[in-house]
Amino acid sequence: MVRALFVGRFQPLHRGHEEVIKWILSRHDELVIAIGSANESFTLRNPFTVGERIEMLHSMLKELNLVNRALYCAVPDTKGDSALWYAYVREQCPSFDIAYTNDEFTKLCLEYGGIKVLNTPFFNKEVYSGTRIRELMAAGDRSWQGFVATGVLPILSRINAEDRVRRIVQK
Numbered sequence: 001m002v003r004a005l006f007v008g009r010f011q012p013l014h015r016g017h018e019e020v021i022k023w024i025l026s027r028h029d030e031l032v033i034a035i036g037s038a039n040e041s042f043t044l045r046n047p048f049t050v051g052e053r054i055e056m057l058h059s060m061l062k063e064l065n066l067v068n069r070a071l072y073c074a075v076p077d078t079k080g081d082s083a084l085w086y087a088y089v090r091e092q093c094p095s096f097d098i099a100y101t102n103d104e105f106t107k108l109c110l111e112y113g114g115i116k117v118l119n120t121p122f123f124n125k126e127v128y129s130g131t132r133i134r135e136l137m138a139a140g141d142r143s144w145q146g147f148v149a150t151g152v153l154p155i156l157s158r159i160n161a162e163d164r165v166r167r168i169v170q171k
Contacts (some may be wrong), residue, residue: 047134
């Protein structure tokens with residue numbers, strides 16, 4: 001059995017993330033989903049809490065019938081201290097055999113720790129982008145709702161995500 005790791009901020013969890021998760025699970029038995037920047041919330045880059053992001057992931061995986069193949073962990077930022085970040089990943093996350101990322105910092109840190117790291121394909125990156133979704137939310141453009149992952153919209157609605165993002169931009 002091979003368990004993979006996928007690191008993301010999921011701000012919010014969008015259809016690109018969903019496709020990557022399905023792609024990884026088509027190749028491996030289990031997936032550890034590491035929620036990065038876990039110590040940051042209520043900022044323009046990271047408006048959602050780690051708990052809210054766990055809810056988004058759980059809801060998506062439940063609707064896709066994949067919840068029994070995924071584990072979660074939360075990893076804080078270290079502001080560029082790579083050795084410390086790798087230590088957090090090893091301490092905070094369940095064990096894994098291989099990692100997937102397209103982020104060069106993440107790749108360097110994991111490789112430094114002796115982990116084999118592969119890239120994932122991009123799934124419509126210009127459309128499925130957390131930055132773009134947050135910009136649409138801030139502008140009150142409801143088209144963002146079509147870009148979030150399966151099962152995520154009710155959670156974002158419940159926490160009034162669009163209003164939160166708009167207020168963060170205004171402050």
